[in-house]
Structures are given as structure tokens and as C-alpha cells.
Amino acid sequence: MxxxxxxxxxxxxxxxxxxxxxxxxxxxxxxxxxxxxxxxxxxxxxxxxxxxxxxxxxxxxxxxxxxxxHVHKVNQPAYLITLNVEIKGSGSTDDINFSCTMEQLQDLVGKMKDAAKSLEKETRT
Incomplete structure (x- = not known):
């Protein structure tokens, strides 16, 4: 062995x-x-x-x-998310894994849209 x-x-x-x-x-x-x-x-x-x-x-x-x-049923979907992020300056990437509820996912999408709009405004200036 x-x-x-x-x-x-x-x-x-x-x-x-x-x-x-x-x-x-x-x-x-x-x-x-x-x-x-x-x-x-x-x-x-x-x-x-x-x-x-x-x-x-x-x-x-x-x-x-x-x-x-025994875990009691929640009867609510859970989403398993994997974000592939680039590590600044190194050129390499890393995965960030997490789970979230529908509300948390909607909040994340909203924040990402806001961040994208902010970046868009900054690049125009």
C-alpha cells in the first residue's frame, strides 16, 4: 500500500x-x-x-x-456560479465558485450592469 x-x-x-x-x-x-x-x-x-x-x-x-x-427542503432554486477572473498584471486567470439564491443572482447581475455602465462612462471621457 x-x-x-x-x-x-x-x-x-x-x-x-x-x-x-x-x-x-x-x-x-x-x-x-x-x-x-x-x-x-x-x-x-x-x-x-x-x-x-x-x-x-x-x-x-x-x-x-x-x-x-437531514436538511429540510427549501423548495427554492440555488444557482452554482463560476466566475473566471483575470488576475491583474499577471495575465493568468482564476475561478471563483459560489452558490446563490435567485434574489442574490438578480442583485449580482444588477451590480455587474452598473459596473459595466460605470466603465463605459469612464472610457468615453
Missing amino acids: ASNDPEYLLGELKHVDPTLLKHCHVAATTSILEISKHNADKSTLSTFLEECKFDGKRIDIFYSEHQNS
Whole structure:
């Protein structure tokens, strides 16, 4: 094993095929996302986890953890923005990534239009 291997490969799981671990991780993540996406109640979740061979105690633990860390629906779009900016004097560029709501995006567009108008006025003078 290389020194830059993930921690899980150094512990109890070091004898498990890394590809199999990745597939298991993807399956678990996908299941959790689907459960959250469909806002599954406890009985639906229990049925699903029983089919996955979870015992009652693990189902209860999973459900309580899911409920404690579950993000409530906002029902509002979020926009992921990437601005490619040029670093003054260097000629190189950098990306600025952020997310915003519709109102924040509209505010940003308004401010950018104002900045463009100001630059236009300055270049005419």
C-alpha cells in the first residue's frame, strides 16, 4: 500500500478489494440520496433497509442519524456560479465558485450592469 492510500485501506478494510469498497460507497451514498430525495418515512426506510439485511438496531441508528442530519427542503432554486477572473498584471486567470439564491443572482447581475455602465462612462471621457 502506498503512503497516500485512504485511511480506510489502512485499517480493518485493508484486505478488501479497493474497487469493491468504492462500489459499496457509491451504493450507500446513492441509497442515502434517494431516501432523502423521496423524503422517505420511517416505515419505507425500514422496509428498504430490511431488504438490505439491516437488523432492527441498525435501522433505528440509521434512521435517527438520517433525521438528525437531514436538511429540510427549501423548495427554492440555488444557482452554482463560476466566475473566471483575470488576475491583474499577471495575465493568468482564476475561478471563483459560489452558490446563490435567485434574489442574490438578480442583485449580482444588477451590480455587474452598473459596473459595466460605470466603465463605459469612464472610457468615453
